[in-house]
Amino acid sequence: MLTDKELKTLNEQVYQVDPNYKSKSQKVYTNKADDELKERERNRIRIADNTLKVISVRNGKWGFQGMAVAPVKGGHVDYSQVTVVAAGTDPSQPIDLLEALDAATDIGSLQESSAEQFVQDIMENHPNWKITQLSGYSQSSYMLKVGAKFHIPTTVFNGWFQYGSLSKKEKEFMKSHSDWFINYRKKNDSVTVWNDFNSEFFNSEDYGTIVWLDGDSHDLADWKFDKSGMVKLPKxxxxxxxxxxxxxxxxxxxxxxxxxxxxxxxxxxxxxxxxxxxxxxxxxxxxxxxxxxxxxxxxxxxxxxxxxxxxxxxxxxxxxxxxxxxxxxxxxxxxxxxxxxxxxxxxxxxxxxxxxxxxxxxxxxxxxxxxxxxxxxxxxxxxxxxxxxxxxxxxxxxxxxxxxx
Known part of the structure; x- marks a missing residue:
């Protein structure tokens, strides 16, 4: 399984599944074979000493971008350790901003249905692949709901997520498997404060999945990690x-x-x-x-x-x-x-x-x-x-x- 630090990097990179993200001159991620790559395309991500192969991408409805990756070991792709990541809000995309507002209500983000379909398609079309992790950032913390539905461990950052959007079965599973789900959040995050006032007292039950840490940043780059790659607690x-x-x-x-x-x-x-x-x-x-x-x-x-x-x-x-x-x-x-x-x-x-x-x-x-x-x-x-x-x-x-x- 990937560390928190590696998941953070993937959450930063997944936006580049969208060919129009930021700049047309920037390379984008694709699951194409090496000999099919165009000049602006790439299908591998290098994180520290690890190489991950992009094995599936989705640039879908409601501004959704998703990416599935697997580690490359000894020149071979290990499909028994697949991680699926969904992109958070892209401020340059109006549809993303609208979905971020939806995410603050119990109906949840409409992007969640696209994420759910993406994960389901991978499982049905590639039965020999094993999805071992899900991850998301900000409004794409709806991956918690996807994880609860398909029973997959999930880690999200700065979670703009209403637990009231979970179905009864999803709530029951999350409650009985709370150690599978973690939502790293900052107490004074000025972005997610509009979701639930950054307080457990104004939020629906989180089943022990939220890890409240000091700070006010909503930026992924501001998370610190220990030697094992886990989010670091302040001394x-x-x-x-x-x-x-x-x-x-x-x-x-x-x-x-x-x-x-x-x-x-x-x-x-x-x-x-x-x-x-x-x-x-x-x-x-x-x-x-x-x-x-x-x-x-x-x-x-x-x-x-x-x-x-x-x-x-x-x-x-x-x-x-x-x-x-x-x-x-x-x-x-x-x-x-x-x-x-x-x-x-x-x-x-x-x-x-x-x-x-x-x-x-x-x-x-x-x-x-x-x-x-x-x-x-x-x-x-x-x-x-x-x-x-x-x-x-x-x-x-x-x-x-x-x-x-």
């Missing part, structure tokens, strides 16, 4: 409730993608040799264990953030209790010296050691314990990664299979 010294929710949503998506990848690899291994070799079985088991441990580690760290905040607040509350009690005691004994106030409090068992020092030591001990557990998760994750690397380094055949998958 923060404190884990707010929103950030924890975002982290958990992204974690579910990453885990789902990892499991989907393993399922695909297992199928490829079986097809290549009729069964699993010992190395292949060890690799799959180790990779699954790694995905589980990595997920558990992040989940634990999210919980750790909550616990740390709880303990830190506890320490502050104890210090506050001590200071307020001393202040009240001083007010009651206007003629007493400080040492006399403290002595009177000590006789009642109210000492700094009992109220602040001892609880603080307990909280700090608990913090050390959870940090040690976090380190154990990290160590186990590192150990599994090392074993996988050793296995791949020893088994050249396995390494070649992984490279071509």
């Amino acid at each position: 923060s010294s404190a884990m707010t409730a929103d950030r924890i929710k975002q982290s958990q949503t992204l974690l579910n998506v990453k885990f789902s993608q990892a499991m989907f990848r393993l399922k695909y690899l297992r199928a490829n291994f079986f097809e290549s040799g009729g069964g699993l070799s010992s190395s292949e079985k060890i690799y799959l088991d180790s990779a699954q264990a790694l995905a589980i441990v990595s997920t558990a580690r992040v989940e634990f760290n999210l919980a750790l953030s909550k616990v740390m905040k709880l303990y830190q607040n506890g320490i502050k509350e104890q210090e506050k209790l001590w200071e307020e009690t001393v202040r009240e005691a001083r007010e009651l004994g206007d003629y007493l010296e400080d040492w006399e106030v403290y002595e009177a409090l000590e006789e009642a068992g109210f000492t700094h050691e009992a109220i602040v020092d001892t609880p603080t030591q307990l909280y700090q001990h608990k913090i050390r314990q959870v940090k040690q557990t976090s380190e154990k998760f990290k160590s186990l994750e590192h150990e599994i990664k090392g074993k996988i690397s050793e296995l791949v380094a020893r088994d050249k055949e396995l390494a070649q299979q992984l490279k071509s998958s």
